[in-house]
Amino acid sequence: MKKRILSILLATLTLLTWLPFQKPADAASLRCMLRGDADGDGEITATDARLILRCSVGLESPGPKQRPFFTYENIDRVTAMDARYVLRLSVGLEDRPLHYPGNGRSVSAATCTEPEQIETTCRCCGAVYLTEGEAAKGHTPGNWEITEKATCIEEGRRERRCTVCEEVLAAEALPLTDHVYGDMQCDQGLNCEKAQNVYYICKVCGARKNEVKYASSHNFKWVTTIAPTCTTSGLREEICTVCGYKTGEAQSLPGGNGHILSAWEIVIAPTATNDGKRVRRCLRCEQIIEEEILPKLG
């Protein structure tokens, strides 16, 4: 009686076999050649489907070692759907099922661009295969950084790198800068009171910019022309900062107060064979004021 029911079930399954069935889709290396081989003879046939069907109705029970061979989805519950799947597999209507994964082992962590790689051993066929774990994390863009400064003759460059892997994510040219002109010059000598053809020279590239300078008043400033020292006084004069014209106004800057002597300082220590030297400097101007030979020792 049970045998008849089973035959009817198997016949029904055979019919159902030809209806569409959702296929597991994955790379060839992830497919297991042994899952579904319930009787362990190395081939997937209707006999395997029948055995699985008997197990699904409790006529037989697979041992724990056999169980990975039985199911294609849920190892803990063998159903008539498993039997149907294996039957379709036996006639080539199904792709081989995926491996039955054992414990995975992370072999490389997820990076910005690559997912985590997990090495797994199939509990059914023992194949070792790689699958993806944690997804690639994506880059973490840092701030824009100038890698080459732009000048008046060369474009610069700025880059944006990933703060994790340093990969350059974006790069941009920086536009040419303005010229860096030096002081106003005139071949005849600058004179504020006259209109003149003047020019400026770029300190970077030497480019010349011509200009007409109109007559104007001077731009006077007090400029120290002679710095005071310990022995002499200095001088400051009223000078035009543009053309250098001097008004003749001048002021003496206090100086000549004399040096301030430091203590003796040995600069060359005497040895058994050579003389040494000691000096006294001025604390203000650091000039050496006095020096003495230190006779050799012995």
Ligand SMILES: [Zn+2]
């Ligand atoms: Zn396998």
Ligand SMILES: [Zn+2]
């Ligand atoms: Zn990155």
Ligand SMILES: [Zn+2]
């Ligand atoms: Zn320039």
Ligand SMILES: [Zn+2]
């Ligand atoms: Zn002037």
Ligand SMILES: [Zn+2]
């Ligand atoms: Zn001095």
